[in-house]
Amino acid sequence: MQAENQPGADAARLERLVARQAEKRHLAAIWAARVGLAAGMTVLDIGAGTGALALEYAALGARVLAMDPDSASLAYAAAEAARRGLALETIVGRAEALAALPAAPDRVMLTDALHHMQEKDAALRAIRTAMKPGGALFIAEYDPAGPGAVGAPMARRMDPAEALTLLAAAGFAASAAEAGPDEHYTIIAVP
Numbered sequence: 001m002q003a004e005n006q007p008g009a010d011a012a013r014l015e016r017l018v019a020r021q022a023e024k025r026h027l028a029a030i031w032a033a034r035v036g037l038a039a040g041m042t043v044l045d046i047g048a049g050t051g052a053l054a055l056e057y058a059a060l061g062a063r064v065l066a067m068d069p070d071s072a073s074l075a076y077a078a079a080e081a082a083r084r085g086l087a088l089e090t091i092v093g094r095a096e097a098l099a100a101l102p103a104a105p106d107r108v109m110l111t112d113a114l115h116h117m118q119e120k121d122a123a124l125r126a127i128r129t130a131m132k133p134g135g136a137l138f139i140a141e142y143d144p145a146g147p148g149a150v151g152a153p154m155a156r157r158m159d160p161a162e163a164l165t166l167l168a169a170a171g172f173a174a175s176a177a178e179a180g181p182d183e184h185y186t187i188i189a190v191p
């Protein structure tokens with residue numbers, strides 16, 4: 001019975017993810033501007049999910065490498081990219097095991113994804129290794145100091161001080177955390 005219901009359950013789950021992540025689409029332009037993401041750049045979006053933001057970076061003229069362990073989410077993003085004629089390639093995998101990329105990224109976007117990772121330190125080290133000099137890593141996370149009206153549950157939010165400590169341990173030089181829209185803080189880090 002469960003196996004018969006699985007395709008329907010998978011489709012419903014994907015539909016929920018698409019709808020939830022689409023609510024954040026407006027953040028892509030704000031975050032792209034904050035980190036200097038521009039046409040012609042290679043952008044690695046880690047934890048890209050269904051591609052709500054990754055597709056917007058591609059629409060700005062970037063070549064986007066969208067990475068996520070969730071193959072169903074990435075398949076949705078790839079289909080949308082094809083439909084819209086956008087340059088987006090998908091990589092199924094975890095940041096902790098980041099392998100050789102088709103191109104070194106100019107910008108790495110890690111938005112609302114770091115707090116999901118089990119091995120945050122390993123993930124940040126792998127990201128730093130994949131980056132080239134002059135590249136920048138952009139992190140956005142929901143702020144535990146926010147009211148909790150939107151976004152990740154309070155219990156899962158990561159304090160900016162913890163993110164900055166992890167970045168320093170992985171060898172990044174990071175900016176101070178800056179308040180972002182919708183209860184976020186953002187950090188820009190260079191390898």
Ligand SMILES: C[S@@+](CC[C@H](N)C(=O)[O-])C[C@H]1O[C@@H](n2cnc3c(N)ncnc32)[C@H](O)[C@@H]1O
Nearest residue numbers: 047048049068069070094095111112113116117
């Ligand atoms: C809340 S969604 C964020 C989606 C998108 N980045 C955004 O800002 O809306 C978190 C994503 O991180 C992905 N994720 C979880 N663990 C990961 C890991 N170890 N490496 C890469 N992505 C991961 C999840 O599959 C999910 O798609």
